[in-house]
Amino acid sequence: MSGKVAIVTGAASPIGMGFATAKRLAEEGTRVVMTDINHAEVAARAAELRSEGHRAIACAHDATDEAAWEEVLRATKAEFGVLDILVNNAAISAINHVVDIPLDEWRRVVDVNSTMAFLGCRMAAREMQATGRGGAIVNVVSIASIVAGEYGGAYCASKGAVQMLTKVLAIETAKQGIRVNSVHPGYTATAMLGDANDEGAFAQTIANIPAGRLGQAAEMASAIAFLASDDAAYCNGSMLVVDGGLTAQ
Template sequence: MGKFNGKVVLITGGARGMGAAHAQAFVKEGAKVAISDILVEEGEKLAAELGEQVKFYQHDVTNQAEWEAVVDDIENTFGPIHVLVNNAGIVLMKSILDMSEEEYRKVIDINQVSVFLGMKSVLPSMLKTKDGSIINISSLAGFRGSSHGSVAYSASKFALRGMTKAVALEMAREGIRVNTVHPGLILTPMTVQKGAEEIIEHLSKEIPMQRAAHPEEVTKLVMFLASSDSSFSTGSEYILDGGQLAEL
């Protein structure tokens, strides 16, 4: 028996990186998994590899109508949703002096507004069973600023903390828990790009544990928060940063 037998999980940004690692782990534990992304080729390939327990959705997470359509189809295909992992996000490091309003709003829309839309769209499904866990993937940047052009990214990730606490309190008596995960430097396609090796090495030296983390290390925490093992945890913040915040 898998830990998530009979459970339905939706993971945004699930085509690669952390989202793909989460999907693979949930499938191994018996869950029915919906992965959504704008990366169609990668998403469809992953779903095919993981089998009939998985369905891929081409999904713009900033679009409410698409959220509603995805949730409706998941319910028709698998049943009510038990777990939502709001994993989709982008990084745009640019000085406030150089960043346009359009660029700022794009980061906020994808990293922050999409999480609001996701929670709003999925909660009615979770309320049908009074059994739900929402995991919002924030960042170490949700706790501190940076001099490297993080104005939009930090704003979006700080916002997730407040949104999560507010919704956690609203849903506390409904059997639905809402928490945030705050990774530091993770080795994903978004961070490990050609030519970034020296930057990764430099950033790793600033981490007390002297290394970056792997997506699977985040997955273990996500699985904990999705399961009944964390049944009394809601409105909380979980940090995976190799000790960086401990130095502040």
């Protein structure tokens, strides 16, 4: 991936998958544009990568905002000239029984998790089609698109939408050399999951995971980097589950 240019959304958290992915891609020689709604934090993460000798910039980005995607693309081209890879990673979680989900909560989850992925996919695919360079899009979905979880109505539905968006775009853009794939993390020790050091809170969850532990952000980044790379040249519309065996049961 040396010399490639990637946008990674949701890259603000020091223990999140977005930052882990930006770091992994940068270590592979990719120039990275790191975006997040939390600008101060994502700017600090990009500075961290630059201090390690990598090429990285940060953009303030509400990924539900159509115009903001155009601004991120403009900044990417201004800094690095092209776009080769998009990692749609940003998302929010929500916990509620379906019968208790207020409409505004449902709309917010679908807006951030599904509409964001649509806007990113559309922007990147249009750009990759226009340049004729091809490219790779990786959508970070979840095992929540595959198996139902109690309290997960809005989250599971929003991620299911991204799973199918991935497959449709994959078949629509394959002939132009644009690959679109999804990674499906299981329970991973990031801020989204809560305090992963709270062993009591996760004992039941971990007991159900054949690997006997939570996943790590860097392990998700490895899977994302693989699908973004030419090593995955024949992967298109693929779903890569990274869950320690949880959904194999």
